[in-house]
């Protein structure tokens with residue numbers, strides 16, 4: 001049972017808005033993201049399973065599926081993508097280990113980007129609306145997805161969140177995924193690009209240790225370069241490691257703290273927005 | 277743990293197929309999980325039994341085929357086994373290697389038992 005509203009939904013992701021403690025929407029499948037609160041019927045797995053009570057000869061058949069396990073997510077991600085394309089919304093999916101600086105980076109680049117394009121943000125965390133509150137302080141529309149026990153965002157959560165956010169045409173949508181370098185890479189959300197962030201305190205062999213994430217990403221941002229004098233981190237080696245995993249990666253070196261390198265990144269994003 | 281959400285989506289997909297076929301239960305499942313797919317088969321099996329509880333797939337046996345990773349060199353075209361994404365061509369040392377096999381993650385087939393006499 002949900003502790004907040006007492007509904008029968010078990011677990012699953014919940015949408016929240018910072019500063020609106022009674023806003024609380026469960027992500028359910030029945031509505032395909034229409035997010036009707038308390039639509040419990042999707043959870044009604046009430047079939048009974050009467051195995052072998054009649055002791056008849058049973059006939060076995062093998063049925064070919066050849067279906068991608070992630071097909072359902074992929075199909076929904078494509079629907080999100082179609083929606084974004086139709087409205088000319090450019091969606092970026094930000095991925096990193098916990099604490100690499102995803103929210104800090106958004107806090108720094110959004111005020112600059114906002115001058116030219118409307119921006120909205122979807123925040124993914126297991127718990128709390130802390131990150132959404134930080135983004136809301138910038139004056140941009142934001143919604144928090146709390147995944148509960150889930151360790152990544154999926155296309156259904158984004159589909160629901162998008163319906164709750166009033167997205168403008170020709171806008172930029174930043175999606176901050178749950179801090180985790182493993183599975184968020186497997187779940188397409190419908191984004192235009194995946195952005196992976198690593199920080200100099202994490203070790204320059206990160207791309208080799210978590211190759212899937214770097215393989216799937218389009219952009220890699222090395223953050224916290226203001227700390228380079230204090231840590232053993234070989235930037236060239238890290239970049240080389242990242243390029244070995246994915247030679248198409250766009251590479252940036254920034255500090256969300258001092259602002260170093262953010263101009264180049266901002267310009268690159270603005271160019272992408274112009275060309276879309 | 278992402279293996280759990282994946283196990284749940286497998287159960288959902290095969291149950292819906294089995295119902296479509298009018299099956300009484302699912303007795304076997306063939307999965308293909310490439311060595312580079314980023315899924316731990318053991319962990320998935322573990323999650324699967326929990327995910328399948330109370331469904332048509334409750335007693336299904338999970339059989340997992342694990343194709344090896346194969347890369348193809350973008351420079352010289354040679355094919356060779358790879359165990360990571362950052363493979364290097366053993367001939368020309370190029371890093372422009374395309375993965376041609378090992379990333380599969382498929383539900384290949386299911387074996388269903390008809391609902392006779394029920």
Ligand SMILES: Nc1nc2c(ncn2[C@@H]2O[C@H](COP(=O)(O)OP(=O)(O)OP(=O)(O)O)[C@@H](O)[C@H]2O)c(=O)[nH]1
Pocket residue numbers: 096097098099100101102103104105125131178179180223224225226227254255256257258
């Ligand atoms: N020195 C330094 N600290 C930074 C920089 N960027 C972020 N930090 C600090 O790193 C910590 C984590 O930053 P966040 O922006 O919350 O990281 P996150 O990736 O959003 O974290 P999660 O959402 O929890 O995964 C905070 O204490 C930031 O102040 C940077 O460029 N330099």
Ligand SMILES: [Mg+2]
Pocket residue numbers: 102103104131176
């Ligand atoms: Mg954050």
Ligand SMILES: [Zn+2]
Pocket residue numbers: 002003004005006007009024026
């Ligand atoms: Zn609730």
Ligand SMILES: [Zn+2]
Pocket residue numbers: 150151152183184277278
């Ligand atoms: Zn996950």
Ligand SMILES: [Zn+2]
Pocket residue numbers: 151182183277278279
């Ligand atoms: Zn996981």
Ligand SMILES: [Zn+2]
Pocket residue numbers: 349350351352353354365366367368369370
């Ligand atoms: Zn070669």
